[in-house]
Amino acid sequence: AQTVTQSQPEMSVQEAETVTLSCTYDTSENNYYLFWYKQPPSRQMILVIRQEAYKQQNATENRFSVNFQKAAKSFSLKISDSQLGDTAMYFCAFNDMRFGAGTRLTVKP
């Protein structure tokens, strides 16, 4: 069974700085998708970024980028120029059903 592990329950970062959230997973599959979702306080979960395993190039979306290490089964999220609106729970997900326990990120002014 696939498992997703987020080892950082909570993190904080100063506004405008960079922060990296960690995620590791376990699978025997070769082709799969990885996602980072964001859940702001009392708001709906939304997609931040996605990565397809067969693509070697790391995905980027504006200030958000990933470091995908397939052999190490690692999928970290880097947030550059952190903004107050980035404060949220961040969940790493494997394919469409397996979520990690989340990392609570607080951006401090």
Next chain:
Amino acid sequence: DTGVSQDPRHKITKRGQNVTFRCDPISEHNRLYWYRQTLGQGPEFLTYFQNEAQLEKSRLLSDRFSAERPKGSFSTLEIQRTEQGDSAMYLCASSSTRTSGSADTQYFGPGTRLTVL
């Protein structure tokens, strides 16, 4: 497109009562998922449908839980004989496999918060 909607947004019930939740997915999405989320935790997969077929059901889901998607559009999740441990946020999400043919981005609803007294 108004996104994924869920009804009700909040439900308070007494232990032993039955409750039913509804989810309306994005209209062109063929997959629909149900999750349970407790405070400070990630979504826990319950079940999912592709069109009207229920393709997978979590082993964690007891016989008191049942879900339907009769016409491949909206879905209902019923919990019979509720217990205090059922108190959680129940999330619905939808996605489309028609473009990727596989796992694709999920669009989440606002959730139904269940409190069992």
